Amino acid sequence: MKGLVWIVGAGPGDPELITLKGLRLLSEADLVVYAGSLINPEILRHCKEDAQVLDSSKMTLEEQVRVMADRAGKGLKVVRLHTGDPSLYGAIGEQIRALEALGVQCRIVPGVSSLQGAAAALGIEYTVPGVTQTLVCTRLPGRTPVPPKEDLRVYASTGATLALFLSSNMGDEAAKLCMEGGLSPDTPAAWVYRATWPDQRVGRARLGELGQRMKAEHVSHQALIIVGRCLEESRSSLLYDPAFTHMYRKPGHRDPEGDGN
Numbered sequence: 001m002k003g004l005v006w007i008v009g010a011g012p013g014d015p016e017l018i019t020l021k022g023l024r025l026l027s028e029a030d031l032v033v034y035a036g037s038l039i040n041p042e043i044l045r046h047c048k049e050d051a052q053v054l055d056s057s058k059m060t061l062e063e064q065v066r067v068m069a070d071r072a073g074k075g076l077k078v079v080r081l082h083t084g085d086p087s088l089y090g091a092i093g094e095q096i097r098a099l100e101a102l103g104v105q106c107r108i109v110p111g112v113s114s115l116q117g118a119a120a121a122l123g124i125e126y127t128v129p130g131v132t133q134t135l136v137c138t139r140l141p142g143r144t145p146v147p148p149k150e151d152l153r154v155y156a157s158t159g160a161t162l163a164l165f166l167s168s169n170m171g172d173e174a175a176k177l178c179m180e181g182g183l184s185p186d187t188p189a190a191w192v193y194r195a196t197w198p199d200q201r202v203g204r205a206r207l208g209e210l211g212q213r214m215k216a217e218h219v220s221h222q223a224l225i226i227v228g229r230c231l232e233e234s235r236s237s238l239l240y241d242p243a244f245t246h247m248y249r250k251p252g253h254r255d256p257e258g259d260g261n
């Protein structure tokens, strides 16, 4: 075995939204490679004073892999920081394969995704009983193609909540495809720009005017688009219905505070 690289989710922006495990590893690391444009530099304050901290946006994949494999091979602690959670559009596969080809093991530490950051900013739940129980994370095709079977129209036709990554410069196109898929122009939609950062901005619009509104607000990058009735409907969850048997609650359960709610 030639060492270990920790792939760590840094969270969506707020430096307090990294896990305790991620923070510990970051504070112990000898080498940290981070995505310069998307990681809040505040988080790097936790690095050791003598840690080597490299911005991956200024390096090729080969350069990143070479330096990480070298330090890991020397028994040093290596952290590769990813924005949000590495499992969503993290492009970690290539890195892991290249490192493993050099005999370096990779372990992943999850992070809070911008998906969750956006829901918190909007004050919503993506899965609302009686409305939808499904959340679709997808994107419009860009440099990375989307398989034809995963056309946005297909998911729009289900009425599930849609979370669109990497598409905020295509609000018009996204709305058009959703409507072609059968959603009415009245369907609630929203965008969250830089969720959980100090300059976070949130906007809501009907699907029919989404593209135009996003353009007017100059939202063209670092934003998630959310589409669906979950944005409006906040029926109380069945889980809190007194008739619903829960593992820890028996039917007829009464609130110990006694107000019946």
Ligand code: SAH
Binding pocket: 012, 013, 038, 083, 084, 085, 086, 087, 088, 089, 090, 112, 113, 114, 115, 117, 118, 164, 165, 166, 167, 168, 192, 193, 194, 195, 196, 197, 221, 222, 223, 224
């Ligand atoms: N792994 C990341 C996503 C990386 S892909 C995660 O879990 O969040 C980059 C895309 O994620 C951006 O184009 C944008 O759509 C979204 N994104 C990342 N950070 C964001 C943030 N703080 N607020 C809103 N969207 C964000």
